[in-house]
Amino acid sequence: MSASPVGGMVTTTVDNLANWGRKSSLWPALFGLACCAIEMMATGGARFDMARFGSEVFRASPRQADLMIVAGRVSAKMAPAVRQIYEQMPGPKWVIAMGACASCGGVFNNYAIVQGVDLIVPVDVYVAGCPPNPEALLEGFQILQKKIMAGVPNPPDPMSYAPEVVSDPNFGRTR
Numbered sequence: 385m386s387a388s389p390v391g392g393m394v395t396t397t398v399d400n401l402a403n404w405g406r407k408s409s410l411w412p413a414l415f416g417l418a419c420c421a422i423e424m425m426a427t428g429g430a431r432f433d434m435a436r437f438g439s440e441v442f443r444a445s446p447r448q449a450d451l452m453i454v455a456g457r458v459s460a461k462m463a464p465a466v467r468q469i470y471e472q473m474p475g476p477k478w479v480i481a482m483g484a485c486a487s488c489g490g491v492f493n494n495y496a497i498v499q500g501v502d503l504i505v506p507v508d509v510y511v512a513g514c515p516p517n518p519e520a521l522l523e524g525f526q527i528l529q530k531k532i533m534a535g536v537p538n539p540p541d542p543m544s545y546a547p548e549v550v551s552d553p554n555f556g557r558t559r
Contacts, residue, residue, distance in 0.1 A: 399535065403532055403533050403534075403535060404533065406450075406476065406532050407528075407529040407530075407532040407533050408437075408438045408529075409438045409439075410437070410438060410439045410450060410451045410478070410525075410528070410529070411439060411441055411442075411443050411448060411449050411450055411451060412439055412442050412443065412449060412451040412452070412453050413442070413443055413446050413449035413451065413452045413453070413469060413473065414442040414443060414444050414449075415452055415453065415454065415455070415466075415469065416453075416455045416456060417454070417455060417456035417457060417458060417462065417486075418455070418456025418457050418483075418485060419456060419483075419515050420455035420456040420482045420483035420485070420486065420515040420516065421455045421456055422515070423455070423482075423515045423516060423517060423518055423521065424453055424455045424482060424518075424521060426518045427518040427521045427522060428440070428442060431518075432518040432519070432522060434522065434525070437522075437525060437526070437529065439451070439525070446469045446470075446472040446473045447472055447473070447474065449473055449477075450473060450474065450475075450476065450477050450478065451477070451478050451479070451480065451528075452469065452470060452473065452477070452478070452479045452480070452505070453479075453480045453482050453521070454466065454479065454480070454481050454482060454486040454501045454505075454507075455482040455483060455486065456482070456483060456485055456486060456515075457485035457486065457489070457490060457492055457497050457498075458485075458486065458497070458498040458501050458504065459496055459497055459498070460495070460496055460497070460498060463498050463503075463504050466501065466504050466505060467504050467505060467543075467550060470504075470505040476538070477538075478508045478509075478528055478532070478538065479501075479505050479506060479507045479508055479509075480507070480508065480509045480510075480511060480521075480524050480525070480528060481500075481501050481502065481507045481509070481510045481511065482511045482515075482516060482521060482524070483511065483512075483513055483514060483515050483516055484512065484513065484514045485497070485514070486500075486501045487500060487501070487502075487507075487510045487511075487512070488500045490514060491514075502539075502542065503542055503546075503549050503550070504542065504550055505541075505542070506538055506539040506540060506541050506542065507539065508528055508531060508538060508539065509524045509525075509527050509528045509531070510524075511523075511524035
């Protein structure tokens with residue numbers, strides 16, 4: 385927070401104070417799809433301690449979460465559920481794509497797997513790896529916190545510029 389002491393008082397802007405509160409209390413939605421979810425669970429454990437960033441509680445309800453960590457591959461059948469969970473989250477909300485499968489489909493270049501979750505929801509931070517280790521997720525988490533503190537806006541929603549892709553992420557392919 386860029387606060388400056390003035391006559392024994394600390395002053396700041398309301399935006400800085402709100403962004404500090406947002407970055408210090410991100411509550412991720414409980415949403416693991418594949419092997420990356422094991423690493424995401426390890427990040428919440430005692431060894432890596434995601435709680436030091438104010439995120440010790442994974443929320444089971446999207447209405448109580450402001451961060452979606454898409455951990456793993458998204459199948460074409462799961463894509464509408466991912467979008468629905470994203471739409472149920474209150475704003476402001478953020479998305480981390482964890483792993484190669486969530487970022488670009490990974491090694492699964494076929495009709496059943498969505499080739500990047502950014503075709504379904506706007507992604508703020510991509511975490512590389514197959515699967516990425518908990519340290520990589522924590523680094524992605526810190527990058528997101530810096531973006532929030534700097535007031536960087538969310539990327540555009542794919543629904544606004546490509547609604548046909550959001551409704552059918554595999555472009556009608558059946559094979």
